[in-house]
Amino acid sequence: MTGFNNQAYSALVEDLLNDAFYIGERSPRGTIATIRQYAEVVIRKILNFSNEEYVTLGNKKIIEALNRASNNNSLLLDALKKITDIGNKCTHTQRIEQVTDQEVESTLESLFDLYAYLFVNYFRKYRFGENEEIQSSFSILPPIIRYIALSSLYDLDTEKVAIIDKLSLAILKAFDEQKAMDWLNERKDELKSMSSVTPEAESDLKEKFGAATASIIVNQAPNMYDLCLDRVKTVNVKIQEKGRLYDDFESAIELYKKEGVVSGESDAVSEFNDLMDFVYLGRKARENEKLKDKDTYLIMDNLYFE
Numbered sequence: 585m586t587g588f589n590n591q592a593y594s595a596l597v598e599d600l601l602n603d604a605f606y607i608g609e610r611s612p613r614g615t616i617a618t619i620r621q622y623a624e625v626v627i628r629k630i631l632n633f634s635n636e637e638y639v640t641l642g643n644k645k646i647i648e649a650l651n652r653a654s655n656n657n658s659l660l661l662d663a664l665k666k667i668t669d670i671g672n673k674c675t676h677t678q679r680i681e682q683v684t685d686q687e688v689e690s691t692l693e694s695l696f697d698l699y700a701y702l703f704v705n706y707f708r709k710y711r712f713g714e715n716e717e718i719q720s721s722f723s724i725l726p727p728i729i730r731y732i733a734l735s736s737l738y739d740l741d742t743e744k745v746a747i748i749d750k751l752s753l754a755i756l757k758a759f760d761e762q763k764a765m766d767w768l769n770e771r772k773d774e775l776k777s778m779s780s781v782t783p784e785a786e787s788d789l790k791e792k793f794g795a796a797t798a799s800i801i802v803n804q805a806p807n808m809y810d811l812c813l814d815r816v817k818t819v820n821v822k823i824q825e826k827g828r829l830y831d832d833f834e835s836a837i838e839l840y841k842k843e844g845v846v847s848g849e850s851d852a853v854s855e856f857n858d859l860m861d862f863v864y865l866g867r868k869a870r871e872n873e874k875l876k877d878k879d880t881y882l883i884m885d886n887l888y889f890e
Contacts, residue, residue, distance in 0.1 A: 588633060606868055620671025642672070657705075756816050833864060
């Protein structure tokens with residue numbers, strides 16, 4: 585029996601996303617019920633289940649399989665429970681009162697958590713920051729999904745320079761400068777004690793320039809607090825001038841199609857490309873004039889430390 589195949593689900597996903605997000609005047613009840621259906625597809629992706637295998641969100645065997653596959657990951661399991669609970673209310677006829685926009689928002693937030701888990705799981709297997717092109721493509725995801733994924737990865741590795749750098753910018757783009765500054769200031773002491781040059785980068789510098797020159801470069805490099813603070817302030821100026829480059833899948837999909845597919849044939853690259861293809865599957869592009877000025881944004885969002 586084969587596993588999950590993105591293209592085999594393309595027609596179903598296109599229909600579900602169309603009904604959930606692209607039809608005008610769709611009721612909150614209908615939107616939530618459709619997101620619940622789509623969540624089943626995401627669960628199939630996580631478990632690598634084909635259409636021949638039975639999947640419903642509340643099924644005990646499915647929950648047990650997710651527990652095993654995710655090592656009881658709370659991001660995944662909590663999101664699934666929320667979607668299941670509210671989705672059941674909107675699917676069955678026992679609930680007759682009006683469904684609220686707030687409940688739709690809560691369901692969407694849980695769907696974002698499911699998306700984020702896909703990348704948390706990926707980067708637990710392939711360490712974040714090891715492939716610069718993958719890191720760049722990851723930045724094409726909507727800021728809120730990057731924020732959720734990077735927050736979870738940071739909890740697993742609080743000393744990973746690439747995660748800290750990208751997370752501070754994701755907070756800025758998903759929320760605002762103040763929240764990014766608050767996040768940095770809450771960790772000011774530990775970030776000030778952390779060099780922005782990783783041991784791997786220092787080793788590369790020694791090979792290229794010799795130990796003496798490498799030592800000078802490392803000693804002159806800013807600590808992580810100062811570097812992230814400067815980056816947040818610099819990028820925020822551009823956001824205030826021009827607005828965010830993209831906020832959602834619809835405004836980013838054209839950039840993804842042109843520049844988001846990572847080159848290479850390694851397992852890490854193949855699995856990442858497959859994930860990105862899945863999360864953009866069925867999304868409809870919305871015209872985004874800011875993409876014409878994308879280099880202004882991307883240069884600031886693609887500095888690497890490894």
